[in-house]
Amino acid sequence: MATFLTKKHLSRRTFLRGSGVALGLPFLEAMVPAATALAATAASPKTRAGFFYLPHGAIMDNTIFGKEVDTWTSTGKGADFKLGATLTALEPFKNYVTTFDHLENAASQGSVHTLNPATWLSCVRPDTSAKGASLATTLDQIIAQKLGQETSLPSIELAAETTVQIAAGNGGFYAVTTSFAAPNKPLPMEYNPRKVFIQLMGEGDTAAERDALLKKNASVLDMIAERTATLKKDLGPGDQRTLSDYLDTVRELERRVGMASSRDLSGIHVPDAPVGEFENFEQQLNMMFDLIALAYQADLTRVATFVMAAEGTDRPYPNLNVAGGFHPVSHHANQRERIAELQRIQRWHMDRFGVFLKKLADTQEGDGSILDHSLFLYGSNMGNSNQHDNYPLPEVLIGGAKGKHVGGKHVALPERTPLANVHMTILDKLGIPQPNFANSTGLITEA
Numbered sequence: 001m002a003t004f005l006t007k008k009h010l011s012r013r014t015f016l017r018g019s020g021v022a023l024g025l026p027f028l029e030a031m032v033p034a035a036t037a038l039a040a041t042a043a044s045p046k047t048r049a050g051f052f053y054l055p056h057g058a059i060m061d062n063t064i065f066g067k068e069v070d071t072w073t074s075t076g077k078g079a080d081f082k083l084g085a086t087l088t089a090l091e092p093f094k095n096y097v098t099t100f101d102h103l104e105n106a107a108s109q110g111s112v113h114t115l116n117p118a119t120w121l122s123c124v125r126p127d128t129s130a131k132g133a134s135l136a137t138t139l140d141q142i143i144a145q146k147l148g149q150e151t152s153l154p155s156i157e158l159a160a161e162t163t164v165q166i167a168a169g170n171g172g173f174y175a176v177t178t179s180f181a182a183p184n185k186p187l188p189m190e191y192n193p194r195k196v197f198i199q200l201m202g203e204g205d206t207a208a209e210r211d212a213l214l215k216k217n218a219s220v221l222d223m224i225a226e227r228t229a230t231l232k233k234d235l236g237p238g239d240q241r242t243l244s245d246y247l248d249t250v251r252e253l254e255r256r257v258g259m260a261s262s263r264d265l266s267g268i269h270v271p272d273a274p275v276g277e278f279e280n281f282e283q284q285l286n287m288m289f290d291l292i293a294l295a296y297q298a299d300l301t302r303v304a305t306f307v308m309a310a311e312g313t314d315r316p317y318p319n320l321n322v323a324g325g326f327h328p329v330s331h332h333a334n335q336r337e338r339i340a341e342l343q344r345i346q347r348w349h350m351d352r353f354g355v356f357l358k359k360l361a362d363t364q365e366g367d368g369s370i371l372d373h374s375l376f377l378y379g380s381n382m383g384n385s386n387q388h389d390n391y392p393l394p395e396v397l398i399g400g401a402k403g404k405h406v407g408g409k410h411v412a413l414p415e416r417t418p419l420a421n422v423h424m425t426i427l428d429k430l431g432i433p434q435p436n437f438a439n440s441t442g443l444i445t446e447a
Contacts, residue, residue: 017227024152024298026246027365028239045366046150047402047430048296048374049143050304052353053120053178055113055168055311056330057382058086058394059343064334071343072394074099077409086347087396089354093361096371096398097407098447104391105419106439108381112388113167113312118174118186120381121305123420123438126174133173136438138180139423141187144303146432155179155303156295158196159189159310160285161277167312167327175312179305189307192277193287197254200291200300221251242364249294281315282352289356296370297363308349320344330385342385353378357398372400375429377422393419397426397447404429411446422447 010031027045058072067073071085074097083090083097090097107119118126118135127134140155148154157179168175179187190196221228228247232240278284288306295301309315314325322329322341329345332338360370379395382388399405413421420440425447427434 017224024300026242026297026363027299028235028242030235030239045368045370045373045402046299046302047147048302048304048370049140049147049426049430050292050306050374050376051121051140051178052376052378053117053305053307054346054349054378054380055116055309055313055382056326056342056385057380058346059339060383060392060394062384062389062392063332063339063386065336065339069336069339069343071347073101074410081408081410086343086350088347089351090357090396090398092354093357093371093398093407095408096400096405098397098405099410100395100397100413100417100422100444100447101392101411102413102415102417103393103395103419103422104416105381105393106390108390113165113175114172115174116168116381116390117163117176117178117307117311118180120379120419121178121423122180123418123423123440128174133180133184133186135174135180135183135186137182138178139426139437140179140303140305141181142427142434143430143432147302147430151299151301153199153295153301155187155305156196156199156292156301157187157189157305158288158292159191159307160281160288161191161310161313161315163189163191163307163310165310165312165314165327167314168310178307189305191284191288193284193291196288196291200295200298221247221254246297249290249297281317282319285349285352286355289352290359293356293359293363293370296360296374308352317345317348320348332386334386350378368400368402371398373402374399375401375405375426377426381419391416395419395422397422401429404431405447409446411444413444417441417444 010028014025059069060072061067061070063069074083074087076082081094105119105123107123107125108115115126121138121140122136124136144155163176173186177186177189181187232243235243278287285308292304292306295304309326312327314327316325322345326345329338329341332342357371360374363370365373376398377395378398379393381390381393383390383392418439418441420438421442421444424434424437424440425444427437428443
């Protein structure tokens with residue numbers, strides 16, 4: 001249990017305030033009263049949860065080539081734990097990682113793409129005959145109701161691109177979001193980095209207000225410069241470095257968001273690309289990951305859901321030497337070359353996620369890192385994309401959950417274990433135990 005000796009005591013909810021803006025702070029040792037155990041204070045690090053969704057399944061032992069082309073499935077535990085090739089980016093974090101065999105989500109069975117996003121975190125088949133949305137409160141929102149009540153944003157729902165895709169059901173309720181706040185309340189996924197940044201920084205409540213404030217104020221940090229200088233005088237050397245690193249991150253994100261909105265689009269009609277979205281998809285994806293990391297670091301939210309590519313997306317990946325878009329490539333027709341292309345896309349996304357994890361692992365917070373205090377689910381709601389099936393599902397659990405999750409293992413579950421068992425287990429590890437979740441049959445005690 002960590003105990004800190006500090007001269008000053010700041011509230012964990014301290015903000016740097018300026019004209020029309022309030023910037024949350026990262027964890028500082030000065031937030032802990034002198035000679036006080038960290039866990040006994042309001043500054044005690046909080047658990048975060050995150051859900052990272054990639055469509056079109058994974059190449060597992062689910063093609064006609066079997067294990068020969070399986071680059072997803074991991075094996076063993078402890079010193080014998082070996083990650084599948086697609087998961088190589090998780091190697092530095094193996095002790096936080098648990099993988100699974102034989103998971104199924106019957107809720108989306110036979111729906112092709114139309115039900116996959118919404119049923120991933122609900123495991124409930126919606127009433128498609130209803131006039132409006134009719135599903136269930138999703139896992140992330142159940143968690144937000146518990147963990148998110150002390151933060152300015154109970155949760156954030158992001159996407160790397162628009163989730164309205166013709167190939168995924170033409171934008172129906174259940175294809176465009178993974179998150180439902182209530183059975184009839186789907187939550188939109190935001191893919192404009194500028195809007196996300198302004199939402200996190202608290203600058204304006206409406207589009208018109210944000211636009212006016214952006215024109216008036218060039219930088220969030222410029223507006224709080226005087227307060228920042230005053231605060232630094234009261235901090236020790238370690239806290240000064242932490243604060244400076246944090247503010248450098250905010251400044252860099254400001255710069256990159258500004259670059260994304262500085263394109264000259266005069267005379268070009270771009271209805272599906274609002275100002276702020278990067279043309280370069282890698283920059284766009286990295287920006288969204290960085291915004292999530294910033295939100296966790298400043299304790300602006302403790303629950304994030306991120307769709308890393310839209311269901312049914314035709315997005316190309318020329319940087320990976322892939323001929324065609326993600327969705328067409330996912331229909332590989334058991335052609336070795338197409339399977340290899342799909343594997344490259346899946347590994348590339350995992351690599352980007354690995355960079356995000358490193359940022360969290362490198363961010364110290366009290367008695368550990370943000371990764372030590374988090375629990376994430378990375379996965380898909382499809383198995384073999386060529387067949388649109390939902391068994392077996394590729395899912396990975398990552399993070400320390402403040403000591404409640406110990407990774408470094410692959411768990412071989414019984415055939416057709418409900419995905420809801422994973423969700424129920426996540427809730428249990430986050431201190432939100434439930435007697436059941438959707439069609440769950442019990443906790444995964446080995447996880």
